[in-house]
Amino acid sequence: MVNIEGKYSTDGWILVGESNLPDAVLALKGKLNEAGVAYTDSIKILPDASLEGKHVALVTNSVANLRSEPKHSAELSTQAILGTPVKVWKKEGGWYYIQTPDKYLAWVNSGEISLMTDTELEAWKNLKKIIYTDTYGHVFSGIDAQTRTSDLVAGSILETTGEGMDFYKVRFPRWPGRFCKKRGGIPI
Known part of the structure; x- marks a missing residue:
């Protein structure tokens, strides 16, 4: 996921947004540097540091509703079944932005997943x-x-x-x- 845009102000270009692909961000900045474009880097690399290393989770409801926005009234993007491991990218309010094994990106209510570390997920996989x-x-x-x-x-x-x-x-x-x-x- 790369969600980055350049905004021009009186101080020059500012790169804003976020990505879970740090190599893609480095490649973009390399191309800008080669072209001599001056910019301020305000790109956030995901997973968000506020997750404190718990950037994977398991679905804990029989069926979790995954939404296009972090709210119950948002469009239903897809669903995930109990025990599905997901990647967790960031949190907003009581919602997490996740990625399913089949690459869907969506928002899930915090009550429908159990956050864990990579080590905890590996331990669960071995049960x-x-x-x-x-x-x-x-x-x-x-x-x-x-x-x-x-x-x-x-x-x-x-x-x-x-x-x-x-x-x-x-x-x-x-x-x-x-x-x-x-x-x-x-x-x-």
Whole structure:
């Protein structure tokens, strides 16, 4: 993502904007230097330092709505499923600007992801997990299957911490143990 523009003022050119491609920014500044263009560099390189090293996340809702702007009324750009790892570029209010594995850039509400460091994400990737394969289902708070705690959709990825005859004991990226019917999950 490169979102940079040059603005001319009485003090000369000012480069403003942001990018997650530092090499592209360096190439642009190199070309400007070669051409003898004087400028002030006001480009922000992403991920934003305010994220304090937590520039990856996992989707924690069964389906997270990804928006074109950081507000609920904005156009729905796409959606991401529970357990999807995303890159986090910056924060604005209660929203994060993220990039999905299939390269979509969009805004997600902070309550729909769990921020983490690269090390934490790698640790999660190495855990034993299942992928939910039924079209739609539920996670329960206990083996008795009476209290639903979340819904699931096909493709949801959950950590598995055990299994019984007809259930998997699962953990969401930020929840303690829950249970899902074995019929709808396969180990990955």
